[in-house]
Amino acid sequence: MTPDNIRSKTLPVAVNLGIAVVAFVVAAAIVLGAGIGNWVLVVVVGAAFYLVGLNVVAGRIEGKRAARNRAMQSLIYAACVLAILPLASVVWTLVSKGVARLDADFFNTSMNNIGARDPEGGAYHAIIGTLEQVGIATLMAVPLGVLGAIYLVEYGRGKFAGTVRFFVDVMTGIPSIVAGLFILSFWVLIVSPWFNNGQPRFSGFAAALALAVLMLPTIVRSTEEMLRLVPGPLREGSYALGVPQWKTILSVVLPTALPGIVTGIMLAVARAAGETAPVLLVAGGAAAINFDPFGGNQQSLSLFVYQQAGDASRYAPDRAWTAALTLVALVLILTVAAKLLARRNKLSR
Structure with missing residues (x-):
């Protein structure tokens, strides 16, 4: 055959x-x-x-x-x-x-003193606001989220850990406007008057607080799942060598799960960068540049897109589309940079 x-x-x-x-x-x-x-x-x-x-x-x-x-x-x-x-x-x-x-004028100017018939105007103020708000929110949410996940995986036992998991799951599906209303009622209306002669004040920091509330459950859940994927023999081998638990977590568990943790963090950052309702409620938006996140109204790219998309000016839609492209490109750059950094750290070990 x-x-x-x-x-x-x-x-x-x-x-x-x-x-x-x-x-x-x-x-x-x-x-x-x-x-x-x-x-x-x-x-x-x-x-x-x-x-x-x-x-x-x-x-x-x-x-x-x-x-x-x-x-x-x-x-x-x-x-x-x-x-x-x-x-x-x-x-x-x-x-x-x-x-x-997509020109230099768009990235170097704001909408201050720009009328409906002016073709100029850019999103420089919105880019600054987005970077500051998301950056502050990340600095607050990442340590809390990672530490919370470490507690749930490595130390959490009993009813308290179950209660924490339950509230994290509930917060995962919380609408963004609810987070904005919470910060509005707590920070803007109650806390900020203490530092502003009794008057409530919008600020980029208030928007960062709202974004941190939205980022926190995503970081906790994704980090928790990544830590659970770390093989048990790695921990046991470290314990057998006499390494204490806290050092095992820092030197063995976290480095092993780092790529997945970074992915979860970047998902949370991407969600925060694209939120509009919290910024609208507690930061107010602004046409001029404001570098101070703790005082005065501040703009963001997502809010800039929302406002320009509803503007009656015939030049506004082009600004909205370019701002949306800028926002996506910004998130992409941050994601690639974080991935490369995590990969480099992994290879260096």
């Missing part, structure tokens, strides 16, 4: 492509010819025809089992494409519409 005789038959690539072409041509003829839909329906109907035709043809050539395998593979590929398409569409829309005002 020759090797060719023991090989099972396979569906040629040309036949597979032919099935796809015929399926989409028939779908286009039916949908567009009958006027019952557009190209989106053509794609859906064509994909259905393709799966049916592939199953029939592959069943005759390769057998029913191989045909079912091909059909499942096609469904998986289709699901992957459907998952990527919205992301690709968002990126394309941001880039194509955001380049209109």
Whole structure:
């Protein structure tokens, strides 16, 4: 028996492509010819025809089992494409519409003294506000979140640890506007008058507090899961060498889980950078540059996008799209930098 005789038959690539072409041509003829839909329906109907035709043809050539395998593979590929398409569409829309005002003036000027008929004006004040607010929120939320996760994994036992987990889970789904209202009622209306001659004051620091409230549960939960993935023998080997628990956590557990912890932190940072409601409630927004996060109204990129998108000026939409592109690019840069730093630290060990 020759090797060719023991090989099972396979569906040629040309036949597979032919099935796809015929399926989409028939779908286009039916949908567009009958006027019952557009190209989106053509794609859906064509994909259905393709799966049916592939199953029939592959069943005759390769057998029913191989045909079912091909059909499942096609469904998986289709699901992957459907998952990527919205992301690709968002990126394309941001880039194509955001380049209109991607110039030096946009990054070097604010909206101070800019009227509805002025094509100038930029988001420098919003970029400064976002960096300060998210930076302060990160400095507050990351240590608390990581320490809280360490307690839950390494030390937490009994009802108190269960209560902490319960409230962390509840806070994970808290709406951003609720966090903003909490900081408004507590910090802006009660605490800030102590430092402002009895008058409430909006500030970027208040927005950072609200963002920290939103970031904290995400950091705790993601860090907790990463710490639980650290193999137990690593801890046991450290304990066997006489290393105390706190030093084992610092030198063994945290370095091992660092890449996953960084990913969770960057997810929290991305959420904080894109929040609008807390900044609107407790920072107020501003058209001028304010470098002081503890005094006076302050702007952010997300709030800038919201305000420009609703502005009546014909120049405002371009500013909004460019600000949205800037916000996405800023989060991307921070994420890549954090990933590279975590990878470098891991390799250096």
